[in-house]
Amino acid sequence: MNALPSWLTDKRLSEDLEPLLAPTDDGSLEMLAAEAQAITLRRFGRIISLYAPLYLSNFCSSGCAYCGFASDRTAPRRRLEFDEIEKELTAMKALGIGDALLLTGERTSAVGFDYLRRAVEIAAKVMPRVAVEAFPMTVAEYRALAEAGCTGITIYQETYDPENYAKLHRWGPKRDFLERLETPERALQGGIRSVGIGALLGLSEPVGEALALARHVRHLCRTYWKAGVSVSFPRIRPQEGGYQPAFTVDDRFLARMIFAFRIGMPDVDLVLSTRESPAFRDGMAGLGITRMSIASRTTVGGYHDADSAGATQFEVSDDRSAEAFCAALRAKNLEPVFKNWDAAYNGPISEKESLCR
Ligand code: SF4
DSSP: OOOOOOOHGGGGGTTHHHHHOOOOOOSHHHHHHHHHHHHHHHTTEEEEEEEEEEEEEESOOBBBBBOOTTTOOOSOOBBHHHHHHHHHHHHHHTTTTTEEEEEEOOOOOOSSSHHHHHHHHHHHHOOSSSEESSOOHHHHHHHHHHHHHEEEEEOOOOOOOOHHHHHHHHHSGGGGGHHHHTTHHHHHTTTTEEEEEEEESSSOOOHHHHHHHHHHHHHHHHHHHTTTTEEOOOOOOOOTOOHHHHSSSOOOHHHHHHHHHHHHHTTEEEEEOOTTTTHHHHHBBBTTOOOOOOEEEEEEEEOOGGGGGGOOOOOOSSSHHHHHHHHHHHOOOOOEEEESSSGGGOOOOOTTTTTOO
């Protein structure tokens, strides 16, 4: 492997977060929560922006040990055809969802770039905001995707520990640690307006992962200062394949990590998905978290026709309806927002109007 980028090992980029992540029993967690809540209120008000994932396909060419869609799993494979994508999006729209995240596995002959671009075009006609969580692409491909209506991408590094990364990514294109690490930058260079990053918590030692993630966020924010950067905090959930996480990430550590990121990075959207329990999600909303998924299906499709959706990538923990979840947020005096993006902002950032310094 080529040398790691200097920002990944530059501890100065994360030294302020290190003491905040140290576990203590002296009530510091409650103090961090209060500080994180005050910062969140000042910067984001009471708004929680909502989105929902739509899995387009479970074809995949990679062998990630922790994933129910890895290419050695025996579950049947399928992709949504374009008419099915329209039906799924219409069903999502009927739930009030205006912000869709389209997901696929690694590139295959069944699901490649042309398929994904067409799916984005269809989605952009129905949804004000469309983002993609899929395989790494070239700058030119990201530009074409942005022109089709994609405003954001999500790409988790999964683990920032190169040795663990090599063990967990058993085969396929995702084995290339550096290629994945550089993907958010290629997307921004291609005109995508926002990137979401994260580590899959439980794969490697959690404090080290949190610090490396913080360095990644700061590198992106400093280099592409006009871009939107968001951070997710996924913990491993049960999945077909039965992978057991090597490290435990309990609720107190995850809460501490969220508070530390909010305090250290006041302007960054912090995201919590339905992987987490209703109690944890309700507790974290507004205490640092500003963006949440709702009514998620982790099957291929599943909004229009739940019965034929097939195997899940992982089990969700919070399966409340959109209505029930919004009621819980309002009960906390928070304001759920389905559309936090104007379609006038869609389309790529022009090369002239570079995101980079
Ligand atoms: S995590 Fe993504 S790339 Fe890895 S096996 Fe699952 S779908 Fe494929």
